[in-house]
Amino acid sequence: MSQQQRPAPGRVIPAPENHVxxxxxxxxxxxxxxxxxxxxxxxxxxxxxxxGAPALGQTAKAAAAAEPPHLPSWTRSLGPGVAVTGxxxxxxxESAVQRRQSPGLTRTPQSSVSxxxxxxxxxxxxxxxxxxxxxxxxxxxINPHDHRLMIHGLxxxxxxxxxxxxxxxxSVSRMHFIxxxxxxxxxxxxxxxxxxxxxxxxxxCSEFTGVLLSTLLEEVGYDKARGKYILAEGAxxxxxxxxxxxxxxxxxxxxxxxxxxxxxxxxxxYPLRLLVPGVQGVSSVKWLRRLEVGDKPWNTREExxxxxxxxxxxxxxxxxxxxxxxxxxTTPSGxxxxxxxxxxxxxxxxxxxxxxxxxxxxSTDGGxxxxxxxxxxxxxxxxxxxxxxxxxxDGSPAYLQSRAVDDTGHVxxxxxxxxxxxxxxxxxxxxAIKTWAVQPNGEVWNVQVA
Amino acid sequence: MSRSRKAFGAAVAAATLAxxxxxxxxxxxxPRFGFGVPATPQDIATWDIDMxxxxxxxxxxxxxxxxxxxxxxxxxxxxxxxxxxxxxYLVIAGGVEPEDLKTGRAAGLKSGEVRTVGTKLNYAxxxxxxxxxxMPWTAPQSLTIDENxxxxxxxxxxxxxxxxxxxxxxxxxxxxxxxxxxxxxTHHGMxxxxxxxxxxxxxxxxxxxxxxxxxxxxxxxxRNAHGNLAEQKRDMGPFRGIDTRxxxxxxxxxxxxDTEGKAPAQGGIDAQELITRNACVVCHAVNxxxxxPSFAEISARYTSRYAVRAEAETLLxxxxxxxxxxVWGAVPMPPQSNVKDExxxxxxKWIFTLTQ
Numbered sequence: 001m002s003q004q005q006r007p008a009p010g011r012v013i014p015a016p017e018n019h020v021x022x023x024x025x026x027x028x029x030x031x032x033x034x035x036x037x038x039x040x041x042x043x044x045x046x047x048x049x050x051x052g053a054p055a056l057g058q059t060a061k062a063a064a065a066a067e068p069p070h071l072p073s074w075t076r077s078l079g080p081g082v083a084v085t086g087x088x089x090x091x092x093x094e095s096a097v098q099r100r101q102s103p104g105l106t107r108t109p110q111s112s113v114s115x116x117x118x119x120x121x122x123x124x125x126x127x128x129x130x131x132x133x134x135x136x137x138x139x140x141x142i143n144p145h146d147h148r149l150m151i152h153g154l155x156x157x158x159x160x161x162x163x164x165x166x167x168x169x170x171s172v173s174r175m176h177f178i179x180x181x182x183x184x185x186x187x188x189x190x191x192x193x194x195x196x197x198x199x200x201x202x203x204x205c206s207e208f209t210g211v212l213l214s215t216l217l218e219e220v221g222y223d224k225a226r227g228k229y230i231l232a233e234g235a236x237x238x239x240x241x242x243x244x245x246x247x248x249x250x251x252x253x254x255x256x257x258x259x260x261x262x263x264x265x266x267x268x269x270y271p272l273r274l275l276v277p278g279v280q281g282v283s284s285v286k287w288l289r290r291l292e293v294g295d296k297p298w299n300t301r302e303e304x305x306x307x308x309x310x311x312x313x314x315x316x317x318x319x320x321x322x323x324x325x326x327x328x329x330t331t332p333s334g335x336x337x338x339x340x341x342x343x344x345x346x347x348x349x350x351x352x353x354x355x356x357x358x359x360x361x362x363s364t365d366g367g368x369x370x371x372x373x374x375x376x377x378x379x380x381x382x383x384x385x386x387x388x389x390x391x392x393x394d395g396s397p398a399y400l401q402s403r404a405v406d407d408t409g410h411v412x413x414x415x416x417x418x419x420x421x422x423x424x425x426x427x428x429x430x431x432a433i434k435t436w437a438v439q440p441n442g443e444v445w446n447v448q449v450a
Numbered sequence: 451m452s453r454s455r456k457a458f459g460a461a462v463a464a465a466t467l468a469x470x471x472x473x474x475x476x477x478x479x480x481p482r483f484g485f486g487v488p489a490t491p492q493d494i495a496t497w498d499i500d501m502x503x504x505x506x507x508x509x510x511x512x513x514x515x516x517x518x519x520x521x522x523x524x525x526x527x528x529x530x531x532x533x534x535x536x537x538x539y540l541v542i543a544g545g546v547e548p549e550d551l552k553t554g555r556a557a558g559l560k561s562g563e564v565r566t567v568g569t570k571l572n573y574a575x576x577x578x579x580x581x582x583x584x585m586p587w588t589a590p591q592s593l594t595i596d597e598n599x600x601x602x603x604x605x606x607x608x609x610x611x612x613x614x615x616x617x618x619x620x621x622x623x624x625x626x627x628x629x630x631x632x633x634x635x636t637h638h639g640m641x642x643x644x645x646x647x648x649x650x651x652x653x654x655x656x657x658x659x660x661x662x663x664x665x666x667x668x669x670x671x672x673r674n675a676h677g678n679l680a681e682q683k684r685d686m687g688p689f690r691g692i693d694t695r696x697x698x699x700x701x702x703x704x705x706x707x708d709t710e711g712k713a714p715a716q717g718g719i720d721a722q723e724l725i726t727r728n729a730c731v732v733c734h735a736v737n738x739x740x741x742x743p744s745f746a747e748i749s750a751r752y753t754s755r756y757a758v759r760a761e762a763e764t765l766l767x768x769x770x771x772x773x774x775x776x777v778w779g780a781v782p783m784p785p786q787s788n789v790k791d792e793x794x795x796x797x798x799k800w801i802f803t804l805t806q
Contacts, residue, residue: 094684096681096682096683096684096685096691097684098682100676100677100682102676103675103676103677104675107538107539107731107732108726108729108731108732109726109727110729111539111587117682119682119683119689120683120684136584137584137587137590150489150493150494150497151489152489152494152498156479157481157488158488158489158490158493158494159486159487159488159489160486160487160488160489160493161485161486162486165485165486166485168483168485169483169485190665190666191666191667191668192668192672193668193676194668194672194673194675194676194679194694195676195679195682197682198676218482219481219482219483219485220481221479221480221481231500233500237584237587237590238583238584238590239499239583239584239590239591240584241500241579241583245641245642247642247643248643251643278643289497290497290498292498292500294502294506296502296504296506298500298502299502299503299572299573299575299576300500300576300579300580301576301579301580301584304570304571304572304573304576304634305540305567305570305571305576305580306540308570308634309638310559310562310565312560313560314555314556314557314558314559314560314562314633315559315633315634315635316559316570316633316634316635317634317635317636317638317640318634318635318636319636319641320638320640320641321640321641322639322640322641322642322643322645324640324647331688331689332688332689334668335673335679335682335683335691335692335694336679336683336689336690336691336692337689337690337691337692338688338689339688339689339690340688344688353643354643355643361653361655365662366659366662367658367659367662368657368658368659368662369655369656369657369658370654370655370656370658399662403651405653410647410650411650411651411652411653412651413649413650413651414651417649417650417651418649420649421648421649422648422649423562425562429640433651437664437667443692444689444692445667445668445673446667446668447664447665447666447667447668448664448665448666449662449663449664449665450663450665
């Protein structure tokens with residue numbers, strides 16, 4: 001732009017459309033550009049190389065096309081404009097990051113579970129789109145304007161609240177994990193599944209926004225003398241019910257509508273769910289429509305036929321909600337392959353339903369010797385904590401383990417210690433130390449060790 | 451519609467009142483915010499469906515074992531089997547020993563092998579409550595209260611807990627003695643944040659244990675059972691997914707055939723996805739009998755009887771829509787009116803490919 005063309009101060013500068021040809025503009029609007037095809041081919045080649053034999057030499061060769069003096073096509077062309085996608089999606093090159101089912105685990109997808117791809121995630125927040133799912137009668141698709149929450153029972157003023165009402169109450173935002181009580185349940189007897197997605201993927205962590213349940217209980221004037229338990233019920237086809245002790249309800253239980261800055265996803269209970277921090281996920285009833293204050297626990301199906309822990313003597317532990325201290329290494333972990341010898345960062349997640357993570361130790365020799373890992377800030381109560389530690393792999397067999405300690409002093413136990421008390425048929429609450437075996441060929445596999 | 455408008459108007463009015471009132475009232479005696487509308491006894495009666503073991507919430511009504519069998523055969527057997535024996539879900543009946551009824555402890559649970567509704571459950575009210583709120587699975591809350599008593603009685607009878615001439619009602623349901631009524635404990639540390647853990651790890655840091663002994667590994671034949679792990683890990687960075695197709699018997703050769711042999715998509719939607727989404731697979735498998743015949747058997751029957759393919763397709767589509775019983779066995783197939791016509795055709799076309 002020459003000095004003569006420059007508009008006077010205060011004048012509007014012409015939009016950049018003036019500087020591209022109509023053909024370029026049309027291309028940019030539709031997003032159809034030749035380089036997309038080239039990029040797809042290039043990535044296909046890289047995938048093939050990685051899948052076949054991800055030796056260092058080959059990946060370096062595949063990458064050579066990107067080295068100087070090469071100038072990629074995206075540097076030499078105009079990209080699509082803003083708002084081409086009103087709600088952005090991950091790059092198409094991230095298609096490996098998916099929720100997945102464990103084949104054969106359940107008969108139908110409506111009463112089933114999908115697992116969070118922990119092996120692909122960084123930090124502690126689970127992107128809402130890959131938050132694990134557990135439904136008992138499929139996903140309820142609810143118009144929030146047609147949704148109501150009823151609060152009744154031992155209360156002075158039984159109440160029906162619309163979403164408009166609930167959004168008016170004073171709100172809180174807190175970061176908490178949700179872990180299914182059956183997470184790692186397939187590992188009680190022996191190794192059964194290949195990756196951390198399937199061993200530990202009924203786990204997620206989000207920033208939740210909603211109203212403290214204590215606020216709502218005060219509002220309805222609950223009976224403080226006799227009201228000891230609260231029944232929470234979902235609006236889905238299973239109308240799932242769980243008993244929540246008032247001890248939890250008054251502490252930090254929330255009635256949640258927000259997750260990671262937006263409304264809950266339908267799979268996670270849109271428009272309203274309960275969140276019982278630190279307690280097995282089934283208590284955080286999704287599609288919440290009813291809360292009843294009572295003087296006794298309800299002994300619901302999800303508290304008698306399921307979500308009870310079978311002990312060796314045939315007794316079931318009932319109302320066993322708290323998710324105890326636990327950790328797992330996510331990289332490297334089962335089903336992965338180390339591409340070369342040398343430096344690696346071992347990284348994983350630790351959490352406790354009783355409070356904060358105080359410390360995580362890591363062993364690379366199957367639990368004989370341990371080093372203390374670095375905890376990534378922030379470390380929050382009943383929330384995932386990311387840990388990391390340096391490691392130099394010399395190509396010999398290694399057995400990777402992590403061991404978490406929470407701020408009550410509870411130390412994550414070995415699987416042998418858990419089995420000695422609870423046997424192998426408990427299904428629920430397996431918080432054992434997890435072992436990944438690194439083979440000399442770089443492959444990492446799920447194992448259990450004594 | 452009218453309800454929500456009324457609710458919103460009332461909320462605004464109540465909020466205005468509450469704003470005035472809040473200067474004077476605190477705590478639980480009066481509402482601090484005044485949002486929402488009061489839940490009337492009628493409101494509560496329609497939504498409050500729970501039934502507790504102590505009789506709280508028990509509904510007036512009755513039903514006999516005999517009446518329950520009719521309900522069960524029509525609406526439940528399709529998934530749970532004629533005698534409650536199907537293991538597609540938690541098995542409904544079986545494993546209860548006569549001695550269990552006296553002790554209140556199901557002996558079969560010691561081995562952990564005999565987990566059924568009969569051996570696990572401690573109260574009959576819980577069975578009533580669950581059926582009433584969540585069953586039949588595809589039409590929850592469609593049973594009447596009397597039907598619910600009847601079918602609950604029948605399930606108890608299948609477990610030999612009540613006799614064939616038993617009537618379950620709002621009185622008797624509180625007295626039924628379940629085989630595992632004494633089989634539960636709350637004496638553990640996981641019921642409270644302040645609870646004491648039953649298993650504590652050790653904090654040893656150096657020379658803690660003997661040589662590592664591997665006690666369990668994933669068999670090679672199972673390593674590709676969750677799909678190719680190379681496609682489940684980001685192909686960037688120091689850790690890549692293992693190409694587990696190489697662990698299949700036959701290795702890489704099988705891997706190539708795998709991508710070519712998939713069921714063909716019809717009209718852009720995969721038939722296999724449709725039979726899963728529409729829950730056909732609850733009762734039908736490709737090559738094995740579950741509750742209903744296998745898809746291969748159905749295909750063989752229709753393609754052998756009707757030379758004209760279009761005719762066979764139309765007949766099978768109509769059969770699936772209408773449901774029926776007696777052709778393959780006594781357990782009826784309920785009408786599948788929820789499946790779209792186009793999807794039904796895709797499914798039927800795929801079924802017939804199984805005979806080619």
